[in-house]
Amino acid sequence: MAKAASATDIFPHGDTDEPLLHGGDLDAARRRFPGAPEPFIDLSTGINPNSYPMPPLPAEAFARLPDRAATNRLAAIAATAYGAPSADHVVPAPGTQMLLPLVAGLIRPGRAAILSPTYNEHARCAALAGHSVTDVCDIGGLGDADLAIVTNPNNPDGRVTGRDILLATAAKLRPRGGVLVVDEAFMDTAPPGSSLAGDVTRNIIVLRSFGKFFGLAGIRLGFALLDRPPAKRLAAILGPWPVSGPALAIGAKALADAEWIERTRHDLAHDGQRLDAMLAQAGLEVVGGTALFRLARTQAAYPLFHHLGRAGILARIFPDHPDWLRFGVPGDGAAWRRLEISLGSARDNG
Amino acid sequence: MAKAASATDIFPHGDTDEPLLHGGDLDAARRRFPGAPEPFIDLSTGINPNSYPMPPLPAEAFARLPDRAATNRLAAIAATAYGAPSADHVVPAPGTQMLLPLVAGLIRPGRAAILSPTYNEHARCAALAGHSVTDVCDIGGLGDADLAIVTNPNNPDGRVTGRDILLATAAKLRPRGGVLVVDEAFMDTAPPGSSLAGDVTRNIIVLRSFGKFFGLAGIRLGFALLDRPPAKRLAAILGPWPVSGPALAIGAKALADAEWIERTRHDLAHDGQRLDAMLAQAGLEVVGGTALFRLARTQAAYPLFHHLGRAGILARIFPDHPDWLRFGVPGDGAAWRRLEISLGSARDNG
Numbered sequence: 001m002a003k004a005a006s007a008t009d010i011f012p013h014g015d016t017d018e019p020l021l022h023g024g025d026l027d028a029a030r031r032r033f034p035g036a037p038e039p040f041i042d043l044s045t046g047i048n049p050n051s052y053p054m055p056p057l058p059a060e061a062f063a064r065l066p067d068r069a070a071t072n073r074l075a076a077i078a079a080t081a082y083g084a085p086s087a088d089h090v091v092p093a094p095g096t097q098m099l100l101p102l103v104a105g106l107i108r109p110g111r112a113a114i115l116s117p118t119y120n121e122h123a124r125c126a127a128l129a130g131h132s133v134t135d136v137c138d139i140g141g142l143g144d145a146d147l148a149i150v151t152n153p154n155n156p157d158g159r160v161t162g163r164d165i166l167l168a169t170a171a172k173l174r175p176r177g178g179v180l181v182v183d184e185a186f187m188d189t190a191p192p193g194s195s196l197a198g199d200v201t202r203n204i205i206v207l208r209s210f211g212k213f214f215g216l217a218g219i220r221l222g223f224a225l226l227d228r229p230p231a232k233r234l235a236a237i238l239g240p241w242p243v244s245g246p247a248l249a250i251g252a253k254a255l256a257d258a259e260w261i262e263r264t265r266h267d268l269a270h271d272g273q274r275l276d277a278m279l280a281q282a283g284l285e286v287v288g289g290t291a292l293f294r295l296a297r298t299q300a301a302y303p304l305f306h307h308l309g310r311a312g313i314l315a316r317i318f319p320d321h322p323d324w325l326r327f328g329v330p331g332d333g334a335a336w337r338r339l340e341i342s343l344g345s346a347r348d349n350g
Numbered sequence: 351m352a353k354a355a356s357a358t359d360i361f362p363h364g365d366t367d368e369p370l371l372h373g374g375d376l377d378a379a380r381r382r383f384p385g386a387p388e389p390f391i392d393l394s395t396g397i398n399p400n401s402y403p404m405p406p407l408p409a410e411a412f413a414r415l416p417d418r419a420a421t422n423r424l425a426a427i428a429a430t431a432y433g434a435p436s437a438d439h440v441v442p443a444p445g446t447q448m449l450l451p452l453v454a455g456l457i458r459p460g461r462a463a464i465l466s467p468t469y470n471e472h473a474r475c476a477a478l479a480g481h482s483v484t485d486v487c488d489i490g491g492l493g494d495a496d497l498a499i500v501t502n503p504n505n506p507d508g509r510v511t512g513r514d515i516l517l518a519t520a521a522k523l524r525p526r527g528g529v530l531v532v533d534e535a536f537m538d539t540a541p542p543g544s545s546l547a548g549d550v551t552r553n554i555i556v557l558r559s560f561g562k563f564f565g566l567a568g569i570r571l572g573f574a575l576l577d578r579p580p581a582k583r584l585a586a587i588l589g590p591w592p593v594s595g596p597a598l599a600i601g602a603k604a605l606a607d608a609e610w611i612e613r614t615r616h617d618l619a620h621d622g623q624r625l626d627a628m629l630a631q632a633g634l635e636v637v638g639g640t641a642l643f644r645l646a647r648t649q650a651a652y653p654l655f656h657h658l659g660r661a662g663i664l665a666r667i668f669p670d671h672p673d674w675l676r677f678g679v680p681g682d683g684a685a686w687r688r689l690e691i692s693l694g695s696a697r698d699n700g
Binding site for chain 2: 010011016017018019020022023024025026027028042045047051054059060061062063064065066067068069070094095097098100101106107121124125128177179203211215216217218219220227229230232233235236237238239240241242243244245246247250
């Protein structure tokens with residue numbers, strides 16, 4: 001008699017299935033630092049703490065299936081806001097994270113090369129899509145990949161790769177059918193002209209996050225910008241109702257609010273400089289960042305992480321880079337003061 | 351010189367990329383029937399028109415990345431509500447629709463057999479995942495598939511396949527490594543004991559929709575119930591923040607509200623009977639349905655669809671079945687009355 005297959009035999013599984021460490025989990029932070037003063041201040045992400053003001057949401061946004069026209073309208077607004085060639089080149093999704101394996105899956109399994117170190121989900125998700133993944137530390141190492149991935153500006157160090165260099169990389173990939181994916185999750189605060197959003201009619205895919213700059217990560221909204229045929233394929237996978245009613249309503253309003261966007265770019269740039277000064281004052285070496293987070297290097301990263309945690313401030317550590325500590329931007333005067341005091345007492349104790 | 355590949359050559363594309371016709375698009379209905387009285391009554395879906403009452407949502411639900419613990423908590427509540435073996439067997443997702451190609455993609459490409467006619471996205475999504483798709487009209491035809499799909503109760507005709515028959519089908523599939531997917535989108539109003547939620551430790555995957563029964567389709571929430579290894583794989587694809595903050599908060603409260611669930615099952619059963627009587631009174635043959643929709647058969651399906659449309663009532667037609675007309679449940683007294691009057695005038699004119 002044939003041995004019956006168990007469900008475990010039937011389904012593939014691998015180490016790409018293991019969850020990775022991420023910032024933003026205050027629940028876990030409260031378990032790790034019991035008794036820390038509240039409110040706990042979350043500086044572990046690059047999410048704007050001063051969210052776009054919530055518009056009133058009609059009950060239908062929650063109750064009804066989103067109309068196709070509303071999804072198309074959001075794509076058109078996003079195309080204008082980001083500078084994509086047209087609404088047909090924009091695919092809205094419930095967050096950029098979910099797009100990573102789906103976009104990697106648009107390219108037939110081959111060699112994925114990732115400009116590293118960077119956001120750790122890119123490697124996991126490319127492997128999940130069947131690619132063999134190589135980390136490269138120089139953009140020249142991307143040239144012979146089937147799938148090349150660059151985060152620009154980079155997370156966590158803020159490194160910016162020039163548009164010309166990226167276009168040249170894409171051109172090098174093109175004859176062999178290679179595709180360049182540029183994760184522009186933190187592009188909203190970068191200098192104008194840095195984005196490749198207008199270049200996606202080539203072998204280039206750009207990913208844009210809504211939640212970070214607008215401070216609304218909970219609604220899950222992100223976009224892939226890509227050429228029409230793969231855009232159609234990606235939209236087919238995501239199906240007819242990819243984005244929730246609340247996210248459609250909020251996203252359409254926020255992405256069209258040029259005044260808020262401009263003011264927030266200005267405010268965040270100021271906050272980033274203020275954070276740099278505060279970290280330097282505390283004796284930390286700031287190695288880079290964007291307006292939404294700054295990366296500090298110090299041998300005391302772990303002790304400082306714990307010192308801040310006990311003071312109710314969650315920074316971001318990196319298991320593979322034990323001398324790194326990343327700080328998001330404090331959201332109000334009280335949070336700035338608590339960070340300053342806590343960094344000061346660490347320096348005085350150190 | 352080698353011909354440069356265009357982006358169109360690089361990416362695969364196919365006819366599975368074309369969008370299908372769906373209900374629930376009032377925006378399109380208003381364009382189709384200009385001047386129809388408002389409010390337009392949407393009977394084109396199987397979504398409960400009397401939604402679960404919205405709990406107050408904290409600003410953090412929109413602003414912050416959902417905590418992993420909140421996602422796990424929702425999985426545990428859903429496991430209890432649906433009768434899954436454990437929270438580890440439940441994967442929350444932004445709607446069941448998006449799960450269709452991802453779940454089909456858990457099974458290596460082969461022959462997908464779908465008990466038909468049924469929800470048309472199953473065939474499209476199985477093909478999208480690389481399967482060759484066969485429609486079968488008898489459950490006996492599923493036995494040698496790699497992926498067998500049954501919607502239970504079925505949409506649009508309400509056909510219920512017994513649990514014993516489904517378990518026997520799964521047992522037949524198992525020695526060859528085949529998997530049975532049971533789409534239980536409309537199981538919430540079915541008799542207790544009909545669900546396979548407790549049987550997913552075998553080669554069985556169950557899909558459950560949140561938005562239909564709870565009348566909150568806009569928040570995008572659905573679940574896959576499946577064995578631990580494929581559950582882990584599916585969760586790895588969906589990533590660390592698969593469900594929005596608002597959906598997590600609403601879902602956790604609603605799925606634990608046994609009193610509302612019981613009362614709503616009772617009310618919807620009553621509404622389904624009332625709808626049957628009204629359709630019969632109008633001279634239509636009711637061929638089946640669930641408590642959330644009823645399917646009528648009539649040679650006058652298209653004329654009746656247009657007659658209702660001009661009266662501001664959107665029913666559901668099926669291009670492949672021109673004698674079918676499906677009706678969702680009216681939400682209040684005014685909607686019931688308008689449907690009754692409009693059906694009556696169609697009969698009198700017919």
